[in-house]
Amino acid sequence: MTTQKHSQPAHRSQPPQPARSNPALTRAFELLGGPWNGPIIAALAWGPADFAHVRERVPGISDDTLADRLQDLTTVGLITWITRPGPPPHGEYTLTAHGNAFLIPLAALTVWAQDHLPARGSPASGEPLVGQAPLPHDGGAADVVALLPPS
Incomplete structure (x- = not known):
């Protein structure tokens, strides 16, 4: 039985790196892979919104999932919760500079x-x-x- 040698292409000087070798890209796709994260950020691109308005802008999302995703996006610094004065005082979610970027x-x-x-x-x-x-x-x-x- 004859075995055939497989050679590396001449243009490849290093072995291929595993997909997780790029930490920044891995972090980006972990964020993008979070259910509803992209649509929530897109919804807040139109301006600050309270919980009910974010839910209206992202049809099909459950209240529990929305609350979880808003917390996650706040934790990573893409959105923030701001308190608005007035009768009654209320709060809104808004994109941070990182979220706008x-x-x-x-x-x-x-x-x-x-x-x-x-x-x-x-x-x-x-x-x-x-x-x-x-x-x-x-x-x-x-x-x-x-x-x-x-x-």
């Missing part, structure tokens, strides 16, 4: 998903057709900015 990659990810991932209910997804038409765009920087709320 996350809007650009979030918008870019939205454009990528529209171009490369089948929508739920699309013929390519194998689910019944119940979705909306995607936003028209050409993939340029102006499209990313268009996905962000007005300032």
Whole structure:
């Protein structure tokens, strides 16, 4: 029996690194992988909101899940709770500077998903057709900015 040697391509000087070798990328995807985190951040991009308004902006999320995600996003410093005076005093969630900085990659990810991932209910997804038409765009920087709320 003859065994065949497999050689490394000439352009590869080091062995491939495991996927977790990039700590920053790992942290980013751990955040993105948290259920509802992206939609909550996008909902707060439109401005501060109390719990009920965040829930309205993120349809389908349960109160318990929303409370957990808001706490998680507060802990990592993407959102903050601010107290508003007035009768009655109340509080709102708002994006921090770090949360606002996350809007650009979030918008870019939205454009990528529209171009490369089948929508739920699309013929390519194998689910019944119940979705909306995607936003028209050409993939340029102006499209990313268009996905962000007005300032």
